[in-house]
Amino acid sequence: MxxxxxxxxxxxxxxxxxxxxxxxxxxxxxxxxxxxxPNVVTSRSPAASATPSAPAPSTDxxxxxxRPTRDLAPTxxxxxxxxxxxxxxxxxxxxxxxxxxxxxANSSATSVFGTKRVRSGACAAVTFVMEQRxxxxxxxxxxxxxxxxxxxxxxxxxxxxxxxxxxxxxxxVARPSQANARQLGLVLLPPMNGRYVFYGPSLSQKxxxxxxxxxxxxxxxxxxSTSLGRTAPxxxxxxxxxxxxxxxxxxxxxxxxxxVPTGAxxxxxxxxxxWKVSSFVIDDTAPTVAPLKVR
Numbered sequence: 380m381x382x383x384x385x386x387x388x389x390x391x392x393x394x395x396x397x398x399x400x401x402x403x404x405x406x407x408x409x410x411x412x413x414x415x416x417p418n419v420v421t422s423r424s425p426a427a428s429a430t431p432s433a434p435a436p437s438t439d440x441x442x443x444x445x446r447p448t449r450d451l452a453p454t455x456x457x458x459x460x461x462x463x464x465x466x467x468x469x470x471x472x473x474x475x476x477x478x479x480x481x482x483x484a485n486s487s488a489t490s491v492f493g494t495k496r497v498r499s500g501a502c503a504a505v506t507f508v509m510e511q512r513x514x515x516x517x518x519x520x521x522x523x524x525x526x527x528x529x530x531x532x533x534x535x536x537x538x539x540x541x542x543x544x545x546x547x548x549x550x551x552v553a554r555p556s557q558a559n560a561r562q563l564g565l566v567l568l569p570p571m572n573g574r575y576v577f578y579g580p581s582l583s584q585k586x587x588x589x590x591x592x593x594x595x596x597x598x599x600x601x602x603x604s605t606s607l608g609r610t611a612p613x614x615x616x617x618x619x620x621x622x623x624x625x626x627x628x629x630x631x632x633x634x635x636x637x638x639v640p641t642g643a644x645x646x647x648x649x650x651x652x653x654w655k656v657s658s659f660v661i662d663d664t665a666p667t668v669a670p671l672k673v674r
Contacts, residue, residue: 447634449627452578452590455673456625460509462595462674476509477502484603491605491612496649501601503654504616504645507534512641512661513593513622517566521582523552531565536648536655564661566639568624575626575635575668593622594636595674606646613657614647625671634671640664 447453455461459469464479482501489497511531520527528548535544544563551559551567560567570581579586598620606613620643623636642662647654 447627447632449576449578449629450586452587452625453634453671454590455671456591456594457589458591460593460596461591462623464597476506480505480598481600482603483600485605487605488603488614491607492614492649497603497614500614500647500649500654501603501616504643504647504656505598505601505618505620507645507656508598508620508641508643509596509622512565512643513596513639514565515584515587515592517568517624518577518584518587518592519568519570519582523555525549525552527552528563531563534656536650536657539657561661561663564659571626574630575628575637578625578627587625590625593624595638596620596622611648614649614654615644616647617644619643626668628668628670635668636671637666637668639666 459472459474460467463469463474466479468475468478477498480498480502482498484494484497484501492500511534514530516527516531525548528551532540532544532548547559547562551563555567557567557569568577571577572581577586578590579588584592599618601616601618604615604617606615619641621638621640623638626635626637627633628635640663642664644660645656646658648657
């Protein structure tokens, strides 16, 4: 029975976010794209007062404080990227992914950019995926503003941004759809009204107040090569990644998580001392749902 439910869920989500969708942004040199049994967590709130009170009749007794509820995600998903790799460094609300990034670069990449620069480019590619593709903006909203995408836009190489990415943002703001979301390379989730739902009122983030939207980030070793166009050489970073968004299982009345995988090929353009995304190809595969467990 559980198998059939998860299969149905997977099919439904495939229709929501699609799979094996390749997305490319035109490079400044004019070519298109660069293809070069887990525990259920139920912690909810601080323990109740130690002072006992008269018991209410059993039919009217409130649920225990730690019983899962669809109103608010559990306290176990508080903080900065719960379940993050141990080597990732957190300072306040900021996270440095670089110490947890492993790189495998070919000789062309290291000869063109140097080992240190190759590593910084791979780190930038992982950071874009973790902080922009998987972001708080992923939760569905009733309407969007152009400013909602300012952080993602800032990551795009100037010519690509001005020629293509801004218009794609405008298209999504005017008509939010999964087709338009995939054009942005971001996870922008639609409302869920079946067995699994987001916490809190529909189309709001109230169910995630003081909670993380994404947990359990992980990614593979970043494979790095180069793309030698007619203008500046670029670094091509390929890796797989995933993260999970906490959701509520209405059938079991329990906390769950939906893990969203990503296959990413990002072409990174050196800009000053940093890197910008010149183009990307994102392969979406079907998300999976399981009981909530923070690694």
